[in-house]
Amino acid sequence: MISFEFEYYKPASVIEATTLFQSLDQAGKDPMYVSGATELITLGRVNQLKSGAIIDLKGISECFELKMDGTNIILGAAQSLTKIRDAGLFPFLNKAIVEIADHTARNKITLGGNLCANIIYRETALPLLLTNSQVVIASRTGLKTRPFIEMFQGRLTLEKGEFLVQVIVPQSELDVPFVSVKKRRQWDVGYPLLTTAAVKRNGQIHVAFSGLCAFPFRDQTMEQWLNDHQLSTEQRIEKAIEQVPAPIVNDVHGSSEYRTFVLKNTLTDVLNELEGEGHV
Template sequence: MIPFDFEYYKPSSVQQAVELFQYLQKQGKNPIYYAGGTEIITWARTNAIQPGAVIDLKAIPECNAMDMRKDQLVIGACVTLSALSEANAFPLLSESAQGVADQTARNKITLGGNICGNIHYREAVLPLLLANSRLVIAGIHGRREVSIHHVFLQQMRLENGEFLVQTLTNRAYLSLPYVHYKKRQIGNVGYPLVTLAALKIDNQIRTAYSGVCAFPFRSVEIDRSLNDSTLPLTARIAQAVGKLPAPLLHNTEGSASYREFVLKQTMADAVYLLQRR
């Protein structure tokens, strides 16, 4: 149960949502946007957040889109991870989504909620980083379309009052050779020690990671090391691990040293498989 009262709104258009946010903010309501809501509900139950108003985005048609338009796959921010997996329009994204939480949670967790959340993992963002996807963002100044690399820097960097409307991914990335690994300490449900997603394009391997550091990331420097065919694979991996953007996580899922061991093995598996495709 959430231990405080709040106002609930469900606009039917992007413009209504933006205008509502501005109005409610001026009223001192501390509004937040809501898609799947799993993380928001968790934080609210512990009083970590106390919004006076919630703006539910699920009635906005653009936020529920999932179709091809010209040469782009358009996915709305309110599409659930279960729906993504079932549609399988972008197989790597579908597989990444399927690895998040359990089926019951995936029925509620949305693509936008996973990308814009605050937990370390946010695994659904990895394929979008690899595919250089673009994001449609709405706010008081209208809509803007930007590269994911300009706004996802360890986490989503949105302006006050903005929200994610859609992701756009070029058709060329949808059918590329890929691998996806999610390594846990025990079982098939729970947070990862290491999640690695990778694509092969123009004979080069691109990799992205979750669970390794305190945020999901893609690193050009790591990929440069892994693709350096002048070195043996073990040396490439050692060099790549030395270029991590932050310290390895050390938590209940595993120690930093154990994570490094699992990461090296997972990198080796990914490179070995993709080099043969």
């Protein structure tokens, strides 16, 4: 049970939501946007998250778009991971989604909730970091569209009062070869040791990681070493691992040394798959 009281609002438009946030914030309510509310329930029960006013985004039609418009794939931020996967619009993202939590949890977790989550994994970010995806952000001055890779710095960088409305992916990204690999210490739905996603574009391999550090990331220096064909595969991987941009996670799910071991093996598999026959 959540131990604190809060006011509940369900606006019907973007303008109503952002205006409501401003007024509640000025009233000292410390308002919070929610769509699936999984983190509010989970963290609220243990007093790690608290708000005096909840703004539910499920009444905003733009947040529920789920379609192809002839040029782009449009994914509403309030759509559950299950609904997005069942729609089958973006196979690369679907591969990441099917590995997140379990089916029951995916029925509640939304795309926006995962991208903005407090939990370190935020695995739906990986395909978006590796494609020419954009995000539509609601602010008090209206909607703005920005490249995902610019807006995501370990987590989605939103200003106070802003919220994610949609993710837009060009349909041309459907033709890009990809790999997505999740490694766990045990169980099929346990927390991951490491999730690695990769694409091959114009002969170059690009990679993104979740669970390796305290935030999901893509690092261009790591990619440069992985694409240095003057070195052996083993040397390329060793050099890339030296460039991991933050401390490697060391927790109850796996030591940093073990994660490094898993990373080496995973990168070997990724390079073999994307550089093998048929992906030249």
